[in-house]
Every structure is written in C-alpha cells, then in structure tokens.
Amino acid sequence: MVLLALIRLGDEAYGVPVARELRAIRGREVALGSIYAALERLEGKGLVTSSLGEPTPERGGRARRFFRVTKEGLRQVQATRRALTTLWRSLPEHEGGKA
Amino acid sequence: MVLLALIRLGDEAYGVPVARELRAIRGREVALGSIYAALERLEGKGLVTSSLGEPTPERGGRARRFFRVTKEGLRQVQATRRALTTLWRSLPEHEGGKA
C-alpha cells in the first residue's frame, strides 16, 4: 500500500502525505513512524529510491525526503496485483445493495 | 490471500489445497507450516472457523481440518479489497504489449 501511495502521489511523494493518503483510504489511524519504517525497508530492498528536496521558501520546517518507486518496485506491485485479482475473482463484490 | 483461497476452495478448504492454491497463484514455494500458522491466527481472531472432517474411506491418512471464512472475515477481505482497488486505480496495468 505504501508503494501504491507513492505512485499516486507522484512528485509530492514524501512521508507525511503518504500517511495522510493511507489514513484516508484505510479509514483508520496510521502513525508516521510506521510509514518511515516501511519506506526505509523498501529502499533497502531496492523497491524505492529517495532524495532530499530543497526547503520550500515561505514555509518553515525541515526539508522533505522524496521517494520514487523503482522499476523493480513497480514490477512487484503489479505481480501482487495480478495474484490478488485472480484470487478474488470468486469473491462476492459487496454484500450491500439490499433495496 | 489465505482467506481468499479458503473462499475459492469452498467445501474443499483445508491446509493442503490452500498451500497448493497459493503456490500456483504466487508462483513460488509456500511451506505448509506457514499456512497452518496463518489459519491458526485467523481462527484466533474470529475470521475463520474450523471443523474436523471424517476420514475418507479408501484413502488412508489423517482426517482433514476444514475451514470456513466467517462473516467478519468476509467483511475484512472486502474492506481490504476496496482499499487496494482504490489505490491502484492510477497504476499502469502491465508494462508489456510492446509489439
């Protein structure tokens, strides 16, 4: 999910908005520490790269660390997607729609 | 993925075929121990229930332990599915299709 969030965020992919994104989509709290830990590990495995951004004028606060998904990262996301898509072919879409 | 495999397998949902299913779909080895451990934990959380089957005549070997996904289990699978589906809306389908 972190990889997917990075892809969605494109140029604005750094820790804070990734957390915001996942909070919104999963509908529950996500601590920043978790996100950074995951990003760290993903980078260690070569699935993402990172680079420090320049501090934006008129803002204050520390510089951002931007992340990009590598080719290999994208490959793995797609492989997982294919596996899941296959698996939930037989899954009832959503129980709702009663009336 | 274990939950999804159980759903797919329906009446034949027990350890061995779950492992076979995941091996096939993920395209790599999956030890049986992993599967049973996962099933154990899922049962502890109330996402699946289990019941011992009768030994099939003309077969030999220990009785099977069948699993069924609970209502809550199904709910959670669907929630995760929705989250992922949303997340990978912006994902390029597959890099292939070059010529």
Place this chain on the structure above:
DNA sequence: GATTTATTCAACAATAGCGAACAAATGACG
C-alpha cells in the same frame, strides 16, 4: 507395522506499528 495424508510444534526472521526525540527551516521581537 509400513505407507500415506495431514496437522502440530518450536524456533527464528521480517514486517507492522507506535510514541517520543530530534532536526532544520521560518519569522518574531527585544
């Protein structure tokens, strides 16, 4: 009691997750 089919066990590695500490900018204000 050999063989087959399946499950359980014990241990360790990896990932998820959290709260608090730390870092580096900006802008006030004396």
Place this chain on the structure above:
DNA sequence: CGTCATTTGTTCGCTATTGTTGAATAAATC
C-alpha cells in the same frame, strides 16, 4: 542582529504481529 518559539518533517528505539521453515507427530489404510 541574535536567539527563541513555531512549524514541518524525519529518525530512533522498542514491542507486537506475521511470515516462514524443518522436523515431529497423528491418524487413517492395507
């Protein structure tokens, strides 16, 4: 000018949960 409060983000240390494996055990059939 300094230095300090504020803001925005990242890093650290630690616990909990999951993933994974190989070997042991169990319960059938012949």
